[in-house]
Amino acid sequence: MSALSESLYARLSPLLDQALDLSPEERTRWVDDLQRESVSVVQALSEILLSGDTWKGGGSEPLASLPPLPPLLEGEPSLAGVRIGAWTLDRPIGQGGMGSVWLATRADGSFEGLAAVKLLNLSLMGRAGLERFRREGTALARLSHVNVARLLDAGVSELRQPFLVLEYIDGEPIDAYAARATGSAAQRVQLMLQVLAAIGHAHANLIVHRDLKPSNVLVTKDGTVKLLDFGIARLIASDERSAEVTEQGHQALTPAFASPEQFRGEPIGPASDIYSAGVMLYLLLTDRHPTSDGARTSVEFAQGALQREPAPTGLGDLDAILRKALRKVSGERYETAAAMADDLRRWLNHEPVSARPDSLSYRATRFVQRYRTGVAIAGVVGAALVTATVVSYRQLLEAERQRSVAERNFRNQEGFLAAAQVLATDALGPDGKPLDARGRLLHAVDVVETQFSTNPRTVAVVMTDLATQLFESGDAAGALALDARSRDIAHGAGLFDVESSISCTRAQIFLKTRMVDSARAAVEHGRSALARIGPKAEDYLCLQAEGDLAMLDNDKDRAIARLEQALVVFDEGERLEGASRRSLNRLAILNGLAPVLQRAGRPRDALVLQRTIVAGVDSMGYPATAILPNVAAPMSLMFFELGEMREAVATLGAIVRRVEGQGGAETVPPYLALLYGTILLRAGEVDSASHWLARAAKGPLEGNAQVTADVNAAWAALEGGRMREAGVRAARAGTLYPWHWLTREWVRLRIARHDGDSVPSMRRLAFAIDSLWPDASIPRMHFIFPLLTLGEWRLAAGDVRGADSVASRVRTMAMVDSLAGARSAIVGHADYLHARVQQALGDRSGASRTAQRALTALASGYGLDHPVTASARAFLNSGPAVRR
Known part of the structure; x- marks a missing residue:
């Protein structure tokens, strides 16, 4: 068949469109009817159809060899208006x-x-x-x-x-937006979190994008990322027909962002998208390609992807995250987009990342950074308490001085401090030049061995930590050799308790880095060492690690049993040594047990433990600003889950007042101000909430805390009737986590409804909720207020069944225990909505009973002065209760 010109092909295209669905006989008659058209068109069309009729499926389909649809040329007919x-x-x-x-x-x-x-x-x-x-x-x-x-x-x-x-997305490619509108690595990481949320959703639906690149990721004016072009997406769960399609289709990839397996022609899965996301993130952070900077051809990009490692960015833990995302072997990358996103959030919040093998000193550094900026989340107290003797030398040395001999030697602060001092100095090597990171680590080993030569416990423990840091620096052989020396020292000195404790502490570190198999092996080693002491020997650290492993296996009963036993063993050890039970290590066990109880459906028991932690920290004489704000975070979440807003305000208010009383109003950390302002907002105390959120906004805040403060400030302005301010704040608020977006959209849609956009707002709110609801990683509590609003709007629109469906969903979420029906403001609000549905359906007696039950819960959870409580009371007094 002769080649076609672009002009002829442009005219031929719509005719081919019609002809391909006709049988050969119908095509013949149809072509005869085209004789009034140009002879060249009819001849070319006949040649194509003839070759198509004789094609039997071998090799390339004739139509695949045709030129692509040409761009519209000047003078050619346009499709505009079609x-x-x-x-x-x-x-x-x-x-x-x-x-x-x-x-x-x-x-x-x-x-x-x-x-x-x-x-x-x-x-x-x-x-x-x-x-x-x-x-x-x-x-x-x-x-x-x-x-x-x-x-x-x-x-x-x-x-x-x-x-x-x-x-249609009115936006610009993510790289252009980042260059224009972002000035920090943190802001660019926040953009990538939205990309990963989209990728994760696609993967959950068995779809791989296969061609992720900046031009396929647009960012709107308000900073919302939109992922485009799933036209080349391939269903992971392929069948015979999809395999046939893939075989006949053209390979779709962009060389600069393609994964090694794409270049090798191997099967493509979610890990390929992870790799492409890693390339994009590297590009956003450095403005250069990780393995093929300056490449121009597909061959050059392939060589880079297959043969070269990404150049370091100098951005600390982001390098570790990028290295993991850009592994050559797909199985060594992040297993899911959510896992990569979780590490990026950890980096934003100055937490240890899973991509970097952990160490006690590494975790200490991350904690200090987080404390300095005032940023903390509910889990911070766990990391802070488990490694308390490492992360805060100056603050904790005196408090822990009277600990038991075994634990004091295991957590030998002086040894760690000596090593830390070496690592922090610019020591010189034999050649007179400053030592690099590896050289300083090895120098620290020599210093510790010399200074503590008579204390094998200290040498063994500190050496183990330094071995972990050697591994982090990439010296695996050196790390293994140093670990062997550490084990020999502990074993040779008969320090089986130290050997056990080291193993089980390392198990907890492995768990933090999601190296579960290594954690199990470490616990088994610890158990073997304990067996050398005696058949009944126990180590609370091993029990702690076993409890954490049980929780990963979703064996909540075993997890609770192990952690409770760890508490008993710890207390017995303290009693035998005559030491105080007011230990941060004991509080660490409680802090690990509390979330397990919460996940096991016992949030009230978990809250009791959190109160114990607060009292313990308070009684140990630490400055109120040091730890209490971190401990207050999980408490505020538990109160919200229980729906006891009034009690939450009282408890967090007491913590705030203690901080103010100790150092003055200006010493309240921004994060504590944020927690207090948020719980006040949930409790309906808008003026006070606005005050404390404004205090929090003075910062410094970062990551999750900063975005939460921005979104909640928009919410507070809305509740205060300051619609314009609410709209401006909502437009400026970022979206680090999906629930930030949900709250922001909830605020925006309430503003739109206030301005008269009622039906579309209701539909958009339902869409926003439904789009995130399948994501089980999003805490259900973030849906509560948007759902209650949706229920109210549906009831106002006459959709009583839809409103009742929402009320039922909220009540199911909020009934965490038998007391919630009488104490939870959330249950009360759901019951109040259900009562009005009952009244609308003519069930007045049922409405009266439900309203009475709702009023009891609302008064307990919100208080008598809350607007919803007052509305329920008025409904009960003037409505179904008096109509007969």
Whole structure:
């Protein structure tokens, strides 16, 4: 068949579109009817159809060799104004592997916004092309996420042109946006978190993107990321038909962002998207390619991806995260997008990251950074308490001086401090030049061995920690050799208790880095060492680690039993040594047990332990600003889960007043001000909440805390009736976690409804909730207020069944124990909504009983003066209770 010119092919395309679905006999008659057309067109079309009729499936389909749909040339007819389905094309806005993309509007007026209409290239027409196109529609239809461009419509036009209609995103590529609108690594990491949220949602729906790159990731003016172009997505759960499509289709990749397995032609899975995300993140952070900077050809990019390691960025733990995401072997990368996102959030919050092998001194550094900035989350107290003797030498040395001999030697602060001092200095080597990181570590080993030569406990423990740091620096052989020396010292001195404690402490570190198999092995080694002491020998650290492992196995009963036993063993050891039980290590056990109880459905018992931790920290004489704000964080979450807002205000208020009384109002840490302001806001005390949130905004805050403060400030302005301020704050607020976005959208939609946009706002709120609800990693409590608002709006719109469905969902979430029905403000609000549904359905006696029950819970959880409590009381007094 002779080659086609672009002009001729452009005229031929719509005719091919019609001809391909006709039988050979129908085609003959149809071609005869085309004799009035140009002879060259009819001749070319006949040649193509003849070759297509004789094609039997071997090799390439004839249509695949046709040139791609050419761009519109000057003087050629345009598709502008053409109607595709219910959409009118306006202008071309892109050209992709699956076809051209046009800006379009809804022709029938039922959709006022703009859309992007994607037309399949005629070079992909025929059986394989249509199958790929159908699969693109199937894939997109399964995706409903705030960071993924939504599929609005799909079909085949009257001209037999397959099309997809996608949400039009008015944004710019993520790399351009980052260069223009972000000034820090943290801001760029926050953008990537949204990308990973979209990727994770796609993977959860068995879809791999396969072509992640900056041009496929747009950022809107308000900073929302939208992932585009799942046209080349391949369903992970492939079947015989999808395999056929893949075989016939063209390989789709962008060399600069392709994974090693894509270059090798291996099967593609979620890990390929993780790799591409790693390349994008590296590019955003450094403005250069990780392995192929300056590359121009596909071969050069392939060589980089397959042979070169990413150059260090100098950004600390981000280097470790990037190295893991960019591993050559797919199985060595992050298992999920959520795992990579979790590490990035840890980096933002100055927490240890899983990509970096942990050590006690490493965790100490991260804690100090977090404490300095005032940023903490509920889990911080666990890391702070478990490693308390390491992370805060000056503060804790005196408090822990009277500990038992075994534990004092195991956690020998002087040894760690000596090592830390060496690592912090610019020591010189034999050549007179400053030692590098590895050299300082080895020098620290020599110093500790010399200074503590008569104390094998200290040498063994500190040497083990330094061995871990050697491993972090990339010297695996040196780390193994140093570990062997440490084990020999402990074993040779008969220090089996030290050997056990070291092993089980390392198990906890392995757990922090998600190295579960290594953690199990470390516990087994610890158990073996204990057996050398005696059949009944126990170590509370081993019990602690076993409890953590049991929780990973979702064996809550075993986890609780092990942690409770750890507490008994610890207390017995303290009693035998005559030491005080007011130990941070004891509080660490309690702090590990509390979340297990909470996850086991015992939040009230967990709260008792949290109160014990607060009292213990308080009684040990630490400055109120040092630890109490961190301990207050999990307490505030537990109170919210229980729905006891009034009690939460009283408890956190007491902590705030203690801090103020000890150092003055200005000494209240920003994070504690944020916690207090948030619980006041949830309790309906808007003026006080605004005051404390304003205090928190003075900072410094970072990461999760900063975004939470921004979103909650918009919420407080809304509750205070300051609509314009609320709108401005909501527009400026970022979205580090999905629930930040949900709260921000909830605020925005309430503002829109206030301005008269009632029905669309209700639908959009339902969409926002439903798009995030399947993500089990999002704590359910973040859905409560948006759900209650949705229920109220549905009731106001006359959708009583829809309102009752919401009330039932909220009540189910909030009934955490038997006392919640009488104490939880959340249960009370759900019951109050249900009572009004009952009244609307004519069940007045049922409405009266439900309203009375609701009022009891609201008064307990919110207090008598809360607006919802007052509304329920008025409903009960004037409504169903007096109508007969």
